[in-house]
Amino acid sequence: MTGGTGTIGSAVVRELRDRGHHIVALARSEEASARIRDAGASPFPGDLRDPAGWTDRAMSCDAFIHAGASFSDKMAEIDRKAMQAVLRAATFRKKQLRLIYTGNIWLYPASPEVPLSETTSFDPLPALSWMTGQIRSLQTALNLSVSIIHPSFVCSARSGPIAYMAQALRSGKPFKTRARPDTVWSLISDEDLARLYADVLEGRNFRLSLLATALPAITVQEIASWVEARLGGTLKLKTIAASEDVDPRHDLDAGLARSQAVSANKATRLLKWSPQLDTIETLVDHLLAETEPAI
Structure with missing residues (x-):
């Protein structure tokens, strides 16, 4: 898998390890290798930007995340470049490669009012317009069996909106975001998301x-209110505008201002997946309990 030290990837590594799988994760530094080993996976040296160095190893695995x-x-x-290399390498396998590709909400x-579903037509941010073509090319490849997972806002103890709001409150600073207080977000914990990947x-x-x-x-205001209730104090929300020199084709933060209600009915129906948080x-309570200082 790629991204084994990221918010999603590290949670997936832990979940697959606990289910008895052997995971080989790409690592481009000694620090990343150490973190992957600590999580219970085997690091493989390589860089996402140079797929020639790791695609052969990936093809020896049963699946690719x-x-x-x-x-x-x-x-x-x-x-x-990375996915094209995977496509080429997979042509030499005797059986289709199972590939889980991480999309984006x-x-x-x-x-904000009608929940999105898998039948909703794409209307991507300019910064993600390339990904729709990428997904189509993977789904139509004969040598791959592909599943796409589109996570909503992923929350862990150290990253995501809840963690960042808690950091702002504890430091006495406002929580700065492109969203307005009434912007609608959908949330999922890294642990629940990892269970879905494994399922x-x-x-x-x-x-x-x-x-x-x-x-x-x-x-966003409701999330902030629950963080305030858990930690005590007042959290100020500050909506910020995009910098004038930001190219929309590279402006991922624009998504923070996009109000979206999301349905996961398909995942729960087909896989019997049920998020715990x-x-x-x-x-x-779960995420902030993990980051509270010891007394």
């Missing part, structure tokens, strides 16, 4: 496209 991204101005170019339009990987019906969320719709109270 792509959870890595550069989040740079060259993200589209890097991702295309911002491939879908704003829809897809182990499932019989593999060719899937799934939206992944545990809290289908909640306003499915209320804002349980999600906030």
Whole structure:
């Protein structure tokens, strides 16, 4: 897998390890290798930007999970090059390669009142317009069996909106975001998302496209209010505008202002997947309990 030290990838590594799988994760530094070993996986030296160095190793595995991204101005170019290399390498396999590709909720339009579903047509952010073509090319490849997972806002103890709001409150600073207080977000914990990845990987019906969320719709103000209730104090929300010199083709933060309600009915129906942290109270309590200083 790629992205094994990221928010999504590290949670997936832990979940697959606990289910008895052997995971080989790409690592481009000694620090990343150490973190991967600590998580219970085997690091393989390589860089997402240079797929020639790791595609052969990937093809020796039973499945491939792509959870890595550069989040740079060259993200589209890097991702295309990596997936093209995977496509070429997979032609030499005797059986189709199972591939889980990580999409993005911002491939879908704003829809604050009617929950998005897998049948909703794409209307991506300019910064993610390349990904729709990438997904189509993977889904139509004869040598791959592909599932696409589109996570909503992923929340962990150290990243995501709840963690960042808690950091702002504890430091006495405002929480700065492109969203307004009434902007609608959908949330999922890294642990619940990792269980979905593992369920897809182990499932019989593999060719899937799934939206992944545990809290289908909640306003930014509501999230902030629960963080305040958990930690005490007052959290000021500050809406910021895009910088005038930001190219929309590279402006991923624009997605923060996109109001979206999301349905995960397909995942729960087909896979019997059931998120455990499915209320804002349980999600906030679980994540912030992990980061509270010892007394």
